[in-house]
Amino acid sequence: MNLTRDEARARADLLTVHSYDITLDLTRGDRLFRSTTVIRFDAEQGASTFIDAVTQTLHRVELNGVVLEPDDVSDGVRIQLPTLAATNTLVVDADMPYMNTGEGLHRFVDPVDDEVYLYTQFEVPDSRRVFAVFEQPDLKATFRFSVTAPSHWDVISNSATPDPVPAGPDAAAGSTWSFAPTPVISSYVTALVAGPYQSVRSELTSSSGRTIPLGVFARKSLMQYLDAENIFELTRQGFAFYEEQFGTPYPFEKYDQLFVPEFNAGAMENAGAVTLVETYVFRSRVPDATVERRAITILHELAHMWFGDLVTMRWWNDLWLNESFAEYMSTLAAAEATEFEQAWTTFTMLEKGWAYRQDQLPSTHPIVARIDDLEDVQVNFDGITYAKGASVLKQLVAWVGQEEFMAGVRRYFAEHAGKNTELVDLLTELEAASGRDLKAWSALWLETAGVNTLRPDLTTDDDGRITSFAILQGAVEAFPTLRPHRLAVGLYDHDDGGALVRVHRVELDVDGERTDVPELIGRQQPALVLLNDDDLTYAKIRLDPASLRTSVQHVRDFRDSLPRTLVLASAWDATRDGESPAREYLELVLRNIGAESDSSVVLVLLRQLASALAFYVRPQDRGALGDAAADSLLELALAAPAGSDAQLQFTKAFADHARTEGQLDTLEAMLNGERVPAGLTIDQDLRWELLTGLVVGGRFTESEIAAELVQDSTATGQLAAAGARAAVPMAEAKEAAWSALVDSADLPNAVQRSMIAGFTRVHDRSLLTPFVERYFTSIEGVWSSRTHEIAQQIVVGLYPSLLTEQATLDATDAFLAGLDPESSSLRRLVLESRDGVERALRAQAVDG
Structure with missing residues (x-):
């Protein structure tokens, strides 16, 4: 499943890929779909190479009219292509599996109406799970999709959705949607979303004078909560800002934004068909910080239409060219073109905090990272690539000037539209526009690690x-x-x-x-x-x-x-670095957070409060300090203005920390509609948070979880129930959760994520001690047998981080000593988790 940079470079030297014609049949059952791909490409005469295709059954491989025996040329992941001509046509016909991991073609069944919803997620290497493809960003081509699906579905891709035609003489055959070819793009930003999605439509006028159709999509059962007009407004603001700043009109024919279930990331920048996690469709009240985060995400993905889709990095070592720029530009756009004028405050507290944390791990790396293969890049979507890169760009703007910087960006798009680039290409244009020599700056800021x-x-x-x-x-x-x-x-x-x-x-x-x-x-x-x-x-x-x-x-x-x-960020850094006692930071937060007006700052401070209590205070004082913090959070919730954002956030935080009998009594009274702070609505998602707090505290068990699930039998309710069941503070419940997570491989990605969060949410940490040895004996098998996303969730999520003691470090070191040196990505993830325990022990030593 891996691909090295050397293999990709050699393949790029051999090939020029022109087009893909992809025919998909989505009417063949709930496990497999049929995929037929016709690829046209030029090659060095007589050379050999391979194409990527993760297949269940390979029916036919035909190269330039010659049928190749599937068993002779394919191992289920790669198809060998011998003796190429100067001009080639390849046909690959295969059955491919639907996924439930959020990778490839993900299949989801809505429990509300039993409707099937599909979407693709291809970054980094998963378009090969849907069609045969030369899976690397620098082999761009056009892509034409033809999709047969049930007639009552909608089918969305990068090109505008055509009118469907009947696929056969009866309704059971479904309909076929034949899309026009895309512009020349990389395979990882192609997309297919299919199912009975519903939509709201609008349009805008580009700076080029073109009319750009807009669409916002969601599952039928979520449409009542979709605030499409807010999304359209942000999109229009982003379009106008970026087209002016970049000097290049929007490069695609339409712009759809699709909220999809069980998504692993915040969003994905598929060209003209952005997919977003559907938790951004708010069925209950959320903090204003979450609304702002959605806005930044929408602007981030829109920026990618230029940085990433129009101009794409040649290889993944320049991933920052995509992500750092999108992160910087989305914050700039939010601050200068939308209602979120305090976006740089949020960036400082949230994004830069992430960057500082990542940059102090043993796995830190330069922004322009060494990426030898796909495994390297899959663990590199981190705080360096996103947040540090964006922070360094902000520093570059301060150094060369805002207008000079954007002039260089405009030159970059004018010169490289539709192409693949490397770091030197961008620096050349920025130097020309600013008059600054950026080689030394690049060496110090982009090519070295550390803060x-x-x-x-x-x-x-x-x-x-x-x-x-x-x-x-x-x-x-x-x-x-x-x-x-x-x-x-x-x-x-x-x-x-x-x-x-x-x-x-x-x-x-x-x-x-x-x-x-x-x-x-x-x-x-x-x-x-x-x-x-x-x-x-930075x-x-x-x-x-x-x-x-x-x-x-x-x-x-x-x-x-x-x-x-x-x-506040400086105080938090000093706490994490063991320069000041954690209890002083607790006091600083609890004394001042009630007066904080910025929702995102409140959100981050509450997270840091939880981290300080969980990891940095002395273990013998953790209980008393935690109980006092919970009491303070309740007082803050009761004192906050009725119906305010702060009231909601303090109530949620109280539910997370409630532990004493009196606190649990209050929590239960809130859930029952008693002792509710004035102006606070206990909506369904808040009910789950209160109920889970009672579960973790030992007050509620399976009967209460099952009763709540009857009242909320939605996908969101099922995820909440799975997390609550894994949080039951009994050895039997933890054993059942562990078995489902580690011993079985059947859980969908979102269910697994929720159960991991519940499993590790404990007041009595001794419940987790029996699983330490089992963790280290299991994760190599998990890593080798599961997809990357699923394996990483388990390796990171189930590491015994809460057991901040020397025994955890010793067990980790013993595991790492015996780990195959070739397992570099697994080693990195475990080392990062180990660093958290080591840092906690240093901080605990100065607390008191």
Whole structure:
């Protein structure tokens, strides 16, 4: 199933692929579909190569009119192609299996109406699960789909949906949809979505003057919750912003957005047919942070129509060319073209936090990563490729200038539209537009790993005036690179109303171990000095002692959300790094979160609160601190404005942490409609959260779960019930969940994900101890026998992270010592999980 970079490079040197004609029959039952592919391509005369096709049964292989014996040329994954002509036509006819893993052609049955819904997910290497294909991004071609399916279905692909025609003389034969060929694109951004999806339609006018049809799709049973007009508004805003910024009109003929079930990611940038996780169709109230996250996702995928689909990386080592740009541009678009003006605050708290965390793992890597094969790239959709890359782009913009940067991007699209590119292609255009030599910048920022830490070093005289000020830059021994930073230093003081406001700002270049800032000498020392004000660069920051005291007492007093977020992020970094006690961070959050106005900041702070309690406080104090935190969260929920976002988030957090009899009594009263905070609606999804909290606390068991499922027999209800059953705090329930997850291979991806979350949600961690040895004896078999997505969920999700003790490290080290050196991706995932336990032990040692 693997493909190396060397194999891909050799195949690309041999071939020029022109077109795929793909015929799919989706009327042949619930396990298999028929796939017939005709590929036309040029090759080096007399050469041999292979095409990728994951088949159940291979019926026919015909190369240039010669029938090849399937058993002689195929191993079920690759089909060997001997003695090619200069111009070739290949026909591959096969049965292929539907998947329930979110890879290939995923099949889902809606429990509400028993209707079947299909969708494809091809990134990285899974178009070969649907048709025969040269599965690599630099062998672009046109794709023409012809699909036979039940007549009452809708069928959507990259090209506009044609009128179907009867496939046979009777209705049982279904109908056939014959799509026009796509533009030249990579196989991983082709798409097919089929089933009785319903839609809302609209349109917009492109900067080219073309009318672009728009569609938003969802399952029938979810259409009542679909807020299509909000999605259309964001789409129009994104279109206008990107077409102006990129200087290139939207490159495809239509733009559909399809919310699909059991999706593994947030979304996928299929050209003109974006698929999105259907939890973004809100059947219950969600935090405003989730609404913003959906908006960023919509804008991210739209940016991919240019970065990724129109211009595509040559090989996966330049994946950042797709993802980092889409991440940066989606945040920029949200902040400048939509209602989400605080998007950079969210980026700082959420995305950069992810990047800092990933960049301190033993598996950290440069943004431009070494990708030797498909296994490498499949574990590289991480915080480096997305969030660090986007952060570094923001730093590049600060260095060269916004207009100069976008001018380089416009040159890039003008020069490379429809092509494949590498890092040097982008840098060439940015250098030409900005006049900057970016080779040294690239070497330091894109081609080295690790995160720097910046600290202020200042002295004052007896009158409190600054006599010296410097910025100190450090790096860890393993990744010692010191980088140039374009950043700002902000000085903050209290105004007459007590708010912390910026009174002075200096923007400068920082380089090396020490950079003096003479512009600040002679100024009165303010209440707080903030390095990297406006968050221009990518680096962890620390506060001087006086500023740290101010932050602890007055972080809620910042008038603006971004500096407040930077201070909170610094405190969290210091906690994770074992520089300050975790209990102090708990106190900081609980004292100030009630005044926080930004929903995304509240969401992240509550996650960090949970992590600090789970991993970083001393184990002997965890129970008491957790109980106190739960009481505080309940107080915050009761004190929050009626019907507010904060009220909802605090209630959800209380349900997660409730443990004492009194707390469980309150939780049960809420579920029963008693003691509900004024203005809070206990809707169905919140009911499941309250009920699961009662299950984890030992108050509810199977009977209550089954009764709730009768009331909510939807797909969402079934997932919630699966998670709740796995969370029952009894050895028998944990054993049943483990058996279903590890010993069996039948669970759909979404059910498996929900059960893993339930299995690991415990108050009594000794329930997980019996599974440590079983984990390490099982995961090699899981890794070798399951698809990548399913295996990674198990390897990461079931690692004994909550057992933060030396025995866990010892068991991990023993496993790694015996692991085949060739299992590099599995080794990486286990090492990353091990690092979490090691970091927890360091943090616990300073807590107290």
